[in-house]
Amino acid sequence: MSILNKIINNIFFKSCYKSKMEAEIYEQPNVIDKVLKKYISKNGNINIDIPDNVNKIALIASGSSYHSATIAANYLRNNVHCEAQSYYASEFSLVENVDVDSDTLYIFISQSGETFDTNKSLEKVSKKTNKTLGITNTINSTLYNNVKYKILTFAGEEKSIASTKSMSAQLFCLFLIAAKIMQQKEIPSDKIIYELQNVRNSIKKAFEYRKIIKEYSIKLHNYDNAAILASGMFYPLAKEGALKIKETSYINTTAYPTGEFLHGHIAILNKRCAVISVINNNNIEFTKNVIKKVRDNYKSDLLIISAIPIKSFENDIVISVNTMFDIDFIFTTLIIMQLLAFETAVILKRNVDKPIGLTKVVK
DSSP states (O other): OOHHHHHHHHHHHHHHOSSHHHHHHHTHHHHHHHHHHHHBOTTSOBOOOOOSSOOEEEEEEOHHHHHHHHHHHHHHHHHSOOEEEEEEHHHHTTOSSOOOOTTEEEEEEESSSOOHHHHHHHHHHHTTOOOEEEEESOTTSHHHHHOSEEEEOOOOOOOSSSOSHHHHHHHHHHHHHHHHHHHHTTOOOHHHHHHHHTHHHHHHHHHTTHHHHHHHHHHHTTOSEEEEEEOTTHHHHHHHHHHHHHHHHOOEEEEEETTGGGTTGGGGGGSOOEEEEEEOTTSHHHHHHHHHHHHHHOOOOEEEEESSOOOOOTTOEEEEOOOSOHHHHHHHHHHHHHHHHHHHHHHTTOOTTSOTTOOOOOO
């Protein structure tokens, strides 16, 4: 991009968006398009460098990066015939004698490449194996320089504290790794390639729900507590949504696996608590039953984000994405959560770019 185009883009973002966070949310289609063109060839080959014969993966990260790792680990286990587990870098780095398996690919994720506990974990692993891969937004960062395999996210500098475009780019790169392993194992990869090529459109589709999102944020901002319910790989996505709402609006938001919520946790609804439920294509009837129990027994303002069209009930707000593809629904829901956090924080007059007490390493 030329210097003139950069200046024009900066003027455009400053004039159209009220905050860096809002601007970075709307940058995401272009970020994904850049990563797509960099790593997926016209014939569908994935142009990233990873070891051959990957059957075990450990993903190590913090914050939003950890949530992207956990979503990817779930996808790898269910779709790629690959053992995969995510770890909090802060916990992994504390283990004195790390049990490193030479057959495992260790993936470290950090937007800045300078996350202390992530790099400390990398240091421990690197003493015992060189099967390390880094996903970062920053070339020549500590992480980038100390892993054998490297993937850049090309998200550009992220100035808002809340991770939006970096999170999306990291998650997209993790799905690229899944597709690459599928191609190495000669597992049909046409479906995942098609879904990845459509992510840009999925994100744009999420922007179309902003009016409905604003409608629910008006309800949500009146609550001190909120619960987000989801199943499978959508549970760590719910955790990411909870993190976004907490760090921007300061509403105490907790994610729960949908079924687990009934095992005692539902008691929190005896106090005023908003509820957000994510319905994917694998948990439709079960989640409907949980929602019915919430509706019948408690007075909570409910937001339903559903992969399928679903009837609205009195006082419920429903966003029907209407898709059969998991990756489509993941990215659409991710952007919906980001916008919900942003809109709620704006109503509460929070500084969305610099939440109180939070800092971010950007290099």
